[in-house]
Amino acid sequence: MLQDIERVLYSEQQIKDKISELAKRISNDYEGKELLVVGVLKGSVIFAAELIKNITIPCEIDFMAVSSYGNSSETTGVVRILKDLDHEACGKDILIVEDIVDSGVTLDYLLNYLRARKANSVEIVSLLTKPSRRKVDIDVKYVGFESPDEFLVGYGLDYAEKYRNVPFVGVLKREVYEK
Numbered sequence: 001m002l003q004d005i006e007r008v009l010y011s012e013q014q015i016k017d018k019i020s021e022l023a024k025r026i027s028n029d030y031e032g033k034e035l036l037v038v039g040v041l042k043g044s045v046i047f048a049a050e051l052i053k054n055i056t057i058p059c060e061i062d063f064m065a066v067s068s069y070g071n072s073s074e075t076t077g078v079v080r081i082l083k084d085l086d087h088e089a090c091g092k093d094i095l096i097v098e099d100i101v102d103s104g105v106t107l108d109y110l111l112n113y114l115r116a117r118k119a120n121s122v123e124i125v126s127l128l129t130k131p132s133r134r135k136v137d138i139d140v141k142y143v144g145f146e147s148p149d150e151f152l153v154g155y156g157l158d159y160a161e162k163y164r165n166v167p168f169v170g171v172l173k174r175e176v177y178e179k
């Protein structure tokens with residue numbers, strides 16, 4: 001598994017430190033609100049778990065599953081909801097947790113979807129963002145790292161469902177996804 005990774009981009013410790021900073025800001029900003037943290041399956045689970053552990057105010061947790069990628073490394077632009085919220089969105093202050101914002105298509109869709117369900121507020125926290133790849137201009141309130149335009153795996157991010165369990169974020173060797 002590790003031999004498919006070209007280099008480490010963000011180490012486990014760097015990621016932990018960043019998540020603890022993000023959680024502090026979020027705990028401050030959402031004090032006294034009805035915080036509902038919504039992880040986007042499956043890429044966000046590791047990030048979401050670490051983030052939630054570090055949030056110091058009361059919050060509820062839910063998950064959504066969407067698909068826009070299939071098994072390829074390029075977005076198809078079509079978003080489907082595979083699993084909806086178990087919670088009522090109405091009146092909640094929703095914080096969507098994503099692994100990475102790439103084209104922005106997935107989150108643009110989710111933002112509109114949750115706003116239409118009359119959430120009190122909807123914001124995004126993403127571990128990673130690739131600003132140079134944006135097709136839709138969306139506002140990501142909390143960002144861990146701005147990454148270069150390379151295909152990343154680890155800390156929840158996959159290529160064809162593999163590498164999610166790599167404990168850091170690394171750049172996948174081109175020969176792995178170009179073969």
Ligand code: IMP
Pocket residue numbers: 043068069075098099100101102103104105106107150151152153157158159
């Ligand atoms: P977007 O709709 O193009 O912003 O796609 C976001 C989703 O694409 C993320 O939640 C990831 O699942 C996937 N994705 C985008 N870039 C990468 C990458 O570099 N590695 C792994 N998954 C990625």
Ligand code: MG
Pocket residue numbers: 043069157158
């Ligand atoms: Mg994915």
